[in-house]
Amino acid sequence: MYVRRGISLWHLFHDSWRFLVPIILWSVLIVYLHEIRGYTFIAIPMAPVTIVGIAVTLYLGFKSTSAYNRWWEARKLWGQIINDSRSWAFHVFNLVYAADKELDPAVRRELIDRHLAWVNALAHCLRSSSRLKESRVTRIFNHRRVLMEADRRQHLDRCRHYLPEEEAQAIADFSNTTTQILRRQSDRLRDLARNGFLDSYRHVKLMSLIDSLLISQGGCERIKNTPFPRQIANFGQAFTWAFILLLPLGLVEVFEAKIQIHSMATLLSHEYMFTMVPFSVLISWIFFIMEKVSDTVEDPFEGGITDVPISALCRNIEIELSQMVGADDLPERLEPVDGVLY
Numbered sequence: 001m002y003v004r005r006g007i008s009l010w011h012l013f014h015d016s017w018r019f020l021v022p023i024i025l026w027s028v029l030i031v032y033l034h035e036i037r038g039y040t041f042i043a044i045p046m047a048p049v050t051i052v053g054i055a056v057t058l059y060l061g062f063k064s065t066s067a068y069n070r071w072w073e074a075r076k077l078w079g080q081i082i083n084d085s086r087s088w089a090f091h092v093f094n095l096v097y098a099a100d101k102e103l104d105p106a107v108r109r110e111l112i113d114r115h116l117a118w119v120n121a122l123a124h125c126l127r128s129s130s131r132l133k134e135s136r137v138t139r140i141f142n143h144r145r146v147l148m149e150a151d152r153r154q155h156l157d158r159c160r161h162y163l164p165e166e167e168a169q170a171i172a173d174f175s176n177t178t179t180q181i182l183r184r185q186s187d188r189l190r191d192l193a194r195n196g197f198l199d200s201y202r203h204v205k206l207m208s209l210i211d212s213l214l215i216s217q218g219g220c221e222r223i224k225n226t227p228f229p230r231q232i233a234n235f236g237q238a239f240t241w242a243f244i245l246l247l248p249l250g251l252v253e254v255f256e257a258k259i260q261i262h263s264m265a266t267l268l269s270h271e272y273m274f275t276m277v278p279f280s281v282l283i284s285w286i287f288f289i290m291e292k293v294s295d296t297v298e299d300p301f302e303g304g305i306t307d308v309p310i311s312a313l314c315r316n317i318e319i320e321l322s323q324m325v326g327a328d329d330l331p332e333r334l335e336p337v338d339g340v341l342y
Contacts, residue, residue: 004339030248049250067298074300117162124155126301138338144303228298
């Protein structure tokens with residue numbers, strides 16, 4: 001997630017120049033053919049181009065809203081995971097007890113550690129694959145930092161750190177380790193209930209939190225495993241490029257009309273027509289950015305700079321819950337890298 005107040009102009013240029021170069025050449029070519037070569041028939045009325053532009057704007061607005069809704073749902077799910085994690089720790093300290101016998105403090109530490117293992121396992125599963133290309137520098141569009149590979153390994157290592165070696169090996173063979181961790185967590189609650197440390201009400205209360213965690217996990221997996229509808233994404237890109245290619249053909253007609261109104265000399269008219277190029281490029285770039293912005297937020301668990309910062313959120317949960325159990329080996333909070341919090 002980009003945490004700076006503004007997006008770096010260098011990042012924008014770095015991800016836009018490959019688009020700007022062919023668009024500049026296309027606009028210059030249109031002016032050259034129209035003015036120098038005399039192919040005036042290539043000009044088209046601006047009215048149809050304007051209608052296409054309005055339609056593309058409305059379509060991109062719908063696409064951006066749909067993509068942002070996916071991102072915001074993902075953020076709300078992780079907000080719920082944070083709240084449930086705190087509730088889990090509070091309930092473990094206040095609901096797991098027996099009036100006639102003492103509870104080993106290691107039991108509470110075990111329940112919280114297993115929960116931290118689940119949080120890291122979930123983060124690992126969500127970041128285990130990505131459609132984005134890797135880059136050694138921060139890129140806004142279609143790329144993720146190389147450091148994400150180390151990040152995924154770290155989540156896996158942290159998961160194993162919080163589990164006994166025997167339990168970590170036992171769940172490693174399952175396709176969904178997060179579900180298995182919660183299953184073992186529920187089995188442990190059942191054992192505590194049998195031993196008298198949980199009555200039926202407190203047992204149900206703790207199980208309801210596990211149910212909530214399962215719901216949040218399922219929501220994250222739904223977003224991760226259900227791609228943004230390609231017909232919406234691909235048609236948005238196709239319509240944007242159609243408008244961008246048509247734009248110079250319509251602008252030359254507008255600029256040509258201006259020349260005729262002012263009866264400019266031939267040389268001056270040529271120079272004036274070439275001033276159409278920056279306007280064409282600017283408008284095209286705006287539509288390009290609009291399309292790319294929606295594309296970058298449609299998948300919030302890919303490791304890009306607009307992702308939900310699940311690694312940082314996971315680390316914050318670790319720190320809070322580890323402090324509650326009095327752990328000494330607290331991990332450090334994750335800091336932004338080039339203004340991006342992962």
